[in-house]
Amino acid sequence: xxxxxxxxxxxxxxxxxxxxxxxxxxxxxxxxxxxxxxxxxxxxxxxxxxxxxxxxxxxxxxxxxxxxxxxxxxxxxxxxxxxxxxxxxxxxxxxxxxxxxxxxxxxxxxxx
Numbered sequence: 001x002x003x004x005x006x007x008x009x010x011x012x013x014x015x016x017x018x019x020x021x022x023x024x025x026x027x028x029x030x031x032x033x034x035x036x037x038x039x040x041x042x043x044x045x046x047x048x049x050x051x052x053x054x055x056x057x058x059x060x061x062x063x064x065x066x067x068x069x070x071x072x073x074x075x076x077x078x079x080x081x082x083x084x085x086x087x088x089x090x091x092x093x094x095x096x097x098x099x100x101x102x103x104x105x106x107x108x109x110x111x112x
Contacts, residue, residue, distance in 0.1 A: 003028050003047055008084060011063065011074045018066045018073030021049045 010019065010027045019027075025045040033039040052072050056063040062084070064075035074081045 003032070003044065004051060006031050007048060007051060008062075008074075011072065012084065014073060016073065018068070018071040020070050021045070021052055021072065024048050024052070024072070 006028045007024060010024055022045070025041070025048040028048055029039055029041050029044050032044070052063060055061055056065055056072060056075075060078050061075055062078055062080050063072050064077075065071065066073050074084070076082065
């Protein structure tokens with residue numbers, strides 16, 4: 001199972017400071033774990049760490065290390081990361097507009 005989409009969403013929300021692989025793994029674990037399909041935390045942790053190492057090697061990689069030891073964040077100098085931020089912000093706007101439509105009262109009045 002690929003966790004790349006979840007990792008990118010988590011890093012997008014983390015902001016400039018970034019997160020440690022342990023915290024990212026915990027977020028991914030909580031997102032994928034359910035009552036009927038238990039996820040293996042150790043396997044998720046290994047997958048997240050490997051993904052972060054693989055995607056933070058080059059200077060134009062999607063993910064970069066921060067100044068703090070063991071923290072990762074999105075690389076805003078990367079064209080992929082900027083596009084990703086636009087994609088996630090568009091998705092959030094779509095969800096917000098959908099929520100506004102659901103809150104409208106479309107019931108008929110009994111006393112008109």
